[in-house]
Structure formats: C-alpha cells, structure tokens
Amino acid sequence: MNKxxxxxMICMLAACSxxxxxxxxxxxxxxxDRLRKVEKQCADDYAKMGAAECNAASxxxxxxxxxxxxxxxxxxxxPKF
Known part of the structure; x- marks a missing residue:
C-alpha cells in the first residue's frame, strides 16, 4: 500500500512540472503579432513567463x-587616419 x-505521489509531482x-x-x-504579445508578457511578468520563452522572443x-x-x-x- 505504501509503495x-x-x-x-511521484506521478502527481511529475505532472505538475x-x-x-x-x-x-x-x-x-x-x-x-505573437512575438509582440510574448515580448509584452515578458516585460510585464518575467518570472511567470520564464527565461526560455523570453530568450526565444529576444x-x-x-x-x-x-x-x-x-x-x-x-x-x-x-585603419590609418
């Protein structure tokens, strides 16, 4: 039962990643147009968007x-001046 x-529990945690x-x-x-939306979201809340998404937009x-x-x-x- 414990196993x-x-x-x-492990499966539930893996699904939450x-x-x-x-x-x-x-x-x-x-x-x-999608690029502009992603850039705005990165500017507004970088932590929520994540580095990978914002770096891709950049x-x-x-x-x-x-x-x-x-x-x-x-x-x-x-060069010679």
Missing amino acids: SVLVV KAAPTDTVDSLVAHS EARRRLFMGSGPQYTPPKKP
Whole structure:
C-alpha cells in the first residue's frame, strides 16, 4: 500500500512540472503579432513567463532586426587616419 501511494505521489509531482515553451524562435519570427504579445508578457511578468520563452522572443527580435546575414568581423589591421 505504501509503495503505491508513493508512486502516485511521484506521478502527481511529475505532472505538475512546468511545460516546455511552445513558441520557438522560428515560429516567433514567422508570426510577428505573437512575438509582440510574448515580448509584452515578458516585460510585464518575467518570472511567470520564464527565461526560455523570453530568450526565444529576444532571439526572434534580433533575427528580425539584424537579418540572417553574416556577422560583422573587424579587419585585422586597424585603419590609418
């Protein structure tokens, strides 16, 4: 009896764990209206949204702003003025 109660309690605790974020960076880039909602929710209550969701929104905004082009790398020789 004690083992079955323990197993049921463990299953209940496992079911209460926080779900994985549903929005990926690519889905947020494709749906800018959803991106704005997620960004507003992160600004209002970061602890409730969680770091994974807010980081995905941040990366999506960066990709929209910066594009997917090559990253800037400065020249090896400094410019002469």
